[in-house]
Amino acid sequence: MQSKEEIYYCQPVFRPPSEAYSLLIQLTEGCTFKCDFCMSNLRKKFLVRDIKLVKKDLDIARKQYGPNVRKIFLLDGNAMVTPTEKLLEVISYASILFPNLERCGVYAHSKDILKKSNEQLRMLFEAGLKIAYVGFESGSDKLLEMVNKQASKSDHIKASKRLMKAGITLSGTLINGLGGGNNPKISKEHALESADLVNKICPDDNRIWYIAFLTLMVASGTEIFKKKLKGEFLEMNSIEILQELKTFITRIDFENKNANCIFRSNHASNYLPIKGILDREKGNILSILNYGIAHKDILRPEFYRGL
Numbered sequence: 455m456q457s458k459e460e461i462y463y464c465q466p467v468f469r470p471p472s473e474a475y476s477l478l479i480q481l482t483e484g485c486t487f488k489c490d491f492c493m494s495n496l497r498k499k500f501l502v503r504d505i506k507l508v509k510k511d512l513d514i515a516r517k518q519y520g521p522n523v524r525k526i527f528l529l530d531g532n533a534m535v536t537p538t539e540k541l542l543e544v545i546s547y548a549s550i551l552f553p554n555l556e557r558c559g560v561y562a563h564s565k566d567i568l569k570k571s572n573e574q575l576r577m578l579f580e581a582g583l584k585i586a587y588v589g590f591e592s593g594s595d596k597l598l599e600m601v602n603k604q605a606s607k608s609d610h611i612k613a614s615k616r617l618m619k620a621g622i623t624l625s626g627t628l629i630n631g632l633g634g635g636n637n638p639k640i641s642k643e644h645a646l647e648s649a650d651l652v653n654k655i656c657p658d659d660n661r662i663w664y665i666a667f668l669t670l671m672v673a674s675g676t677e678i679f680k681k682k683l684k685g686e687f688l689e690m691n692s693i694e695i696l697q698e699l700k701t702f703i704t705r706i707d708f709e710n711k712n713a714n715c716i717f718r719s720n721h722a723s724n725y726l727p728i729k730g731i732l733d734r735e736k737g738n739i740l741s742i743l744n745y746g747i748a749h750k751d752i753l754r755p756e757f758y759r760g761l
């Protein structure tokens with residue numbers, strides 16, 4: 455039961471690394487999807503919390519942290535699925551309590567974005583929803599289907615464009631090694647189609663947007679974990695992972711040479727930390743990758759990797 459003066463969390467909670475210093479507010483619990491690699495909803499039944507309780511958590515946060523909270527992340531796995539009027543109510547209330555609030559963020563599945571109209575997305579942006587973290591995972595329709603993503607490359611393109619049109623910053627994530635090590639053909643398709651996806655969503659202005667590559671972690675209890683136990687899924691090794699990423703980077707080619715796509719592959723799951731601007735710093739990124747491929751000893755050891 456929620457105690458009177460404690461912010462409620464349904465553990466375990468998942469948030470993007472860049473929201474490490476944000477106020478976390480539990481708006482939903484779990485996720486309405488069930489991707490084969492993800493453990494977000496393994497122990498949680500999906501629900502949108504009672505908005506009165508969410509507002510109460512915001513009141514507690516105001517008492518505990520004062521009026522100067524600048525960033526809020528609305529949990530859980532796909533809080534964007536929340537009906538627009540409820541999302542607006544929560545974000546607007548947070549903006550009143552925290553007058554210096556710079557942004558609210560959510561995880562959003564592409565299908566959740568596509569269910570909202572352009573006008574609804576614009577209203578959310580104006581209320582304070584400034585960033586959405588979208589799990590693309592891959593640009594390959596074949597691989598997206600294999601991992602039960604319930605979204606296609608074309609959904610990802612449409613959702614990204616609609617999000618950016620509304621002014622909301624896009625942060626898209628892809629998963630290195632998602633196709634497994636027993637399938638070199640799918641690894642190549644994953645890299646090529648993912649690069650094509652990112653090329654196609656590149657906006658024609660110089661706004662900042664983000665693309666991150668995580669590396670697959672086979673988490674206990676997930677469908678991929680079950681396949682691995684049965685010998686149906688083999689993990690890629692660190693060099694195969696870097697080769698796949700190299701193919702992806704090589705194929706990045708934006709029409710807009712002033713694009714500001716902040717590329718990161720520096721999550722705890724990655725073997726080699728990489729950061730750069732696409733596609734301007736493609737050459738540097740490829741040099742780092744080539745160095746990592748030639749010097750296996752500098753890669754993050756398996757036991758230090760995590761989600």
Ligand SMILES: C[S@@+](CC[C@H](N)C(=O)[O-])C[C@H]1O[C@@H](n2cnc3c(N)ncnc32)[C@H](O)[C@@H]1O
Nearest residue numbers: 491492531561562563588589627668669670671
């Ligand atoms: C908690 S999920 C939320 C994303 C959002 N629900 C969506 O589907 O768009 C955040 C991201 O973490 C990454 N992720 C989840 N499980 C992972 C795993 N086992 N290994 C590597 N990355 C993983 C995926 O890129 C996923 O989109």
Ligand code: SF4
Nearest residue numbers: 485487489492494531
């Ligand atoms: S990746 Fe996103 S949509 Fe898929 S199960 Fe995890 S949280 Fe849900």
